[in-house]
Amino acid sequence: MVQGVFPTVDPAMIESLIVPERRTGVQILIVAAAASLGLSVFNYFWTDNGIHGSAGALLVIISSLLMVLAAAALLFADGMSRSLRATLAVLVVLDIFGTGLAAYMLEAYWLIAVMAAALIGSLVRLVSDRAPGSMTQRGKA
Numbered sequence: 001m002v003q004g005v006f007p008t009v010d011p012a013m014i015e016s017l018i019v020p021e022r023r024t025g026v027q028i029l030i031v032a033a034a035a036s037l038g039l040s041v042f043n044y045f046w047t048d049n050g051i052h053g054s055a056g057a058l059l060v061i062i063s064s065l066l067m068v069l070a071a072a073a074l075l076f077a078d079g080m081s082r083s084l085r086a087t088l089a090v091l092v093v094l095d096i097f098g099t100g101l102a103a104y105m106l107e108a109y110w111l112i113a114v115m116a117a118a119l120i121g122s123l124v125r126l127v128s129d130r131a132p133g134s135m136t137q138r139g140k141a
Contacts (some may be wrong), residue, residue, distance in 0.1 A: 023075065024124060024125075024128065025121050025122065025123070025124030025125025025126070025127075025128055026071060026074045026075045026121070026125050027075070027121070028117065028118075028120060028121030028124060028125075029067075029071045029074070029092065029118055029121035029122055029125060030068065030071040030072060030075060030121075031117075031121075032114050032115070032117040032118035032121055033064060033067040033068040033071050033118060034068055035114045035117075036060075036064040036067065036099060036111060036114045036115065036118065037061065037064040037065055037067075037068055039108070039110055039111050039114060040057060040060040040061045040064050040108075040111065041061055043057050043060075043106070043108055043111070044057040044058060044060075044061055050107075051106045051107075051108065054106075056102055056105065056106050057106060059102060060099055060102050060103065060106065060108075060111070063095055063098060063099045063102070064099060066095060067092060067095045067096070067099065067118070070088050070091060070092050070095070071092065073088055074088055074089065074092070074125070089122070089125070089126065092122055093119070093122055096115050096118050096119050096122060097115075099111070099115055100112055100115035100116075100119075103115060
C-alpha cells in the first residue's frame, strides 16, 4: 500500500457540512423580532383598531424591542460564554411566549404569526448551536 495517496479529512470540515450554520436561526429570529416591533408600533398608533394607545400594546412594543436586542446579542455571540448565550436563549423563548400571549389577548393575529416564526427561528438556533469542535472532541475522550 502506498501511504499519503489519499488526502486526510479535517473533522471540522465534516462538521461544517453536517451542521447547518448557527446564524441562520438567529437571523430568522431577528427578522421576526423586527417585524414584531413594526407590527406592534403600527397597532399602537393605528386608530382603526381597538388596541391603539393601550398599555398592552405598549408592553408588546417594549417586549419586541427587548427581543430585537437579545437576538442581536445572540447574532454576535462569538465572544460570549455558553452560559450567557443559554440565558439569553431562554429569555428570548420566554419573550416569544409572553408576546404571543399578549398578542392573543389583544387579538393581533398577525403578531401571533410573527411570534410563531420567531419560535421557529429560536428552535433552528437551538438545534444548530453546538460548541465549536464538539464532533472532534467526542472521538478524543
